[in-house]
Every structure is written in C-alpha cells, then in structure tokens.
Amino acid sequence: MCSLLLLLVVAPAAALRGTPLRATTRLDYDHLYHIGSPVDVFKHCVLTALLRRCTEKASPLTYVETHAGRGLYPFDSEEAATLAEFEDGHHKLRARAAGREKLHADIAAYLAAQRPEEYVGSAALAALALREGDRGVFFERDETCADALTDALSRLGAESTVEVGDGYAGTKKLRVSTRGLVFVDPPYQSGSDTDLIAALCGHLKQYWRAARIAVWYPRGDGADARTERLRHEVLAATGAFDVLDAHLTVPGDASARLRSSGMLLVQPPYGFDDDLESLLPELAELLAPGGSWGVEWLRRG
Numbered sequence: 001m002c003s004l005l006l007l008l009v010v011a012p013a014a015a016l017r018g019t020p021l022r023a024t025t026r027l028d029y030d031h032l033y034h035i036g037s038p039v040d041v042f043k044h045c046v047l048t049a050l051l052r053r054c055t056e057k058a059s060p061l062t063y064v065e066t067h068a069g070r071g072l073y074p075f076d077s078e079e080a081a082t083l084a085e086f087e088d089g090h091h092k093l094r095a096r097a098a099g100r101e102k103l104h105a106d107i108a109a110y111l112a113a114q115r116p117e118e119y120v121g122s123a124a125l126a127a128l129a130l131r132e133g134d135r136g137v138f139f140e141r142d143e144t145c146a147d148a149l150t151d152a153l154s155r156l157g158a159e160s161t162v163e164v165g166d167g168y169a170g171t172k173k174l175r176v177s178t179r180g181l182v183f184v185d186p187p188y189q190s191g192s193d194t195d196l197i198a199a200l201c202g203h204l205k206q207y208w209r210a211a212r213i214a215v216w217y218p219r220g221d222g223a224d225a226r227t228e229r230l231r232h233e234v235l236a237a238t239g240a241f242d243v244l245d246a247h248l249t250v251p252g253d254a255s256a257r258l259r260s261s262g263m264l265l266v267q268p269p270y271g272f273d274d275d276l277e278s279l280l281p282e283l284a285e286l287l288a289p290g291g292s293w294g295v296e297w298l299r300r301g
C-alpha cells in the first residue's frame with residue numbers, strides 16, 4: 001500500500017523528464033513510463049530520418065547509443081500503463097496517419113517499425129536499420145534494462161553489442177575507423193549531463209571526426225536556461241563543426257507532461273535541415289493541431 005501510494009504520487013511529476021524526481025522506487029529513471037509520448041515520437045522520428053540518411057552510403061556505419069534503454073517496451077506493462085503517455089503520442093499519430101492518403105516517408109518508416117504489443121525504442125529502431133557490415137554498440141547503465149535490451153535485440157535477430165555501464169565513458173574508450181552516428185539520450189537527472197555531453201562531443205571531435213552526433217534534450221518548463229547552456233557548451237566543444245537544432249512542441253498542460261523537446265545535431269548529413277523542414281510540420285500537425293516546430297542552424301561552415 002505504502003509503495004503503491006508513493007508510485008501514484010511521484011509518477012505524474014516524474015513525467016517531466018529532466019527534473020530530479022524519481023520515476024520509480026527501483027530505478028533512477030525508467031523509460032517504460034514515458035514510451036511513445038509526443039516527445040518520444042519526435043525523438044524517434046528524427047532518429048529514423050537520421051538512420052535513413054546515414055545508411056544511404058554503402059560504406060560501413062558504426063552506430064553508438066550512450067543511453068540505450070530497453071529497446072522494446074511492452075505497452076501493457078504496469079509502468080507504461082501508469083501514465084499511458086503513448087495514447088497522446090504514438091497511438092494518436094498512428095490513428096491520424098491511418099486516415100491519410102500520403103504520409104511523410106520517415107513517419108511511415110517509424111510507424112512501420114513499431115509493433116502492436118511493444119513500443120520500439122531507439123536501440124531497436126537502430127538495430128533494425130543497420131545493415132550487414134554495420135556495427136551497433138549500445139550502452140546502458142542499469143542491469144535490468146541492459147538485460148531487457150539484450151533480449152530485445154536477440155528477438156529482433158540483431159547482432160549488436162550491449163555494454164552494461166556508463167555510456168559517456170564507454171563511448172570515449174571506443175576506437176572506430178568507420179563513419180559513425182552517436183546518439184545521446186540521457187535522463188537529465190544527474191545535473192552534470194550538460195558537462196558530460198560537451199566533454200563527449202569534444203572527445204569525438206578529436207578522436208572520431210567521422211562521427212555525427214545527435215543529442216536529445218527536454219525544452220520548456222523552466223528548462224530554457226539549461227537548453228541555452230547545452231547549446232552553448234556543445235558549440236564550444238565542437239569547434240568548426242556544423243550544428244543544427246530541431247525542436248517540436250505540442251500544446252497541453254506542461255506542468256503534467258513534457259510537451260516540448262529538441263535534438264542537437266553535430267555534423268548532420270548534407271541537406272538534413274531540408275529533411276527536417278519537410279518532416280516536422282507534418283509530424284506536429286498529426287500529433288496535435290496547434291503543434292509547433294523549428295529548425296535552426298546554430299553554426300554552419
């Protein structure tokens with residue numbers, strides 16, 4: 001009774017990813033509570049577009065995810081059902097997209113990758129997109145999530161490496177000679193993520209120059225100063241590299257749910273700003289009438 005009460009009290013507030021609140025009594029942060037929310041859909045549609053562009057070239061790609069999560073997330077789990085954020089995001093998008101004659105290719109690809117019983121998260125989307133000869137390396141600090149991810153990737157038939165441990169430090173230890181895409185998706189609960197992200201970007205700029213970097217971040221709800229700092233630090237750490245910023249906001253009560261998030265893209269593929277400018281308006285409109293979006297070069301060489 002006591003733990004049930006605790007869960008009921010903290011869970012809605014914990015929907016504001018980026019606050020120091022705990023989403024569960026067991027883990028610091030469990031993405032199961034937030035699967036398929038509007039901000040998750042934005043993140044995973046942009047990632048789908050990035051993966052499409054990064055797998056167009058024949059040369060091998062190394063994909064690294066610093067905060068991989070579970071890969072596949074059952075919709076009917078107690079955690080996912082607590083907030084049911086997917087009803088406002090993934091489910092709404094799917095229902096509205098079904099009534100359309102023409103759908104943006106990246107939204108269609110995101111929806112096609114999804115499964116009826118399980119939400120397909122970033123690691124699973126990436127594992128499905130990688131080709132023979134590509135490599136996937138997934139870091140996850142929580143052992144339970146890492147075990148779930150290993151199981152998910154094996155069920156998908158993916159040959160990827162799951163490393164249990166800190167994704168910032170682990171990524172720095174990799175020695176890679178191929179093109180790369182590094183996806184950084186932290187829970188923003190430690191207070192030090194901005195510094196850690198900037199340090200990782202600086203490291204990659206020096207030691208893995210062929211890596212593109214994508215950093216998801218929460219927006220609004222008092223996060224503006226932190227967003228500004230993140231943008232500033234990433235720009236400072238990446239020298240002359242191009243940096244693109246994309247974001248999407250859906251209307252609604254921001255005190256109850258995270259409604260807005262962004263993605264910083266270091267060395268995005270050529271013309272990716274145009275890709276996003278065709279993807280995001282359709283995504284915003286499908287998710288919620290009155291949704292807004294933006295694409296902005298923070299630096300362009």
Ligand SMILES: C[S@@+](CC[C@H](N)C(=O)[O-])C[C@H]1O[C@@H](n2cnc3c(N)ncnc32)[C@H](O)[C@@H]1O
Nearest residue numbers: 031066067068069121122140141142166167185
């Ligand atoms: C936002 S969730 C990841 C969601 C996942 N990328 C997706 O979109 O499906 C963040 C994950 O990072 C894990 N985590 C937290 N700190 C970490 C760290 N320093 N290194 C690796 N994983 C970490 C958490 O256990 C959690 O599973």
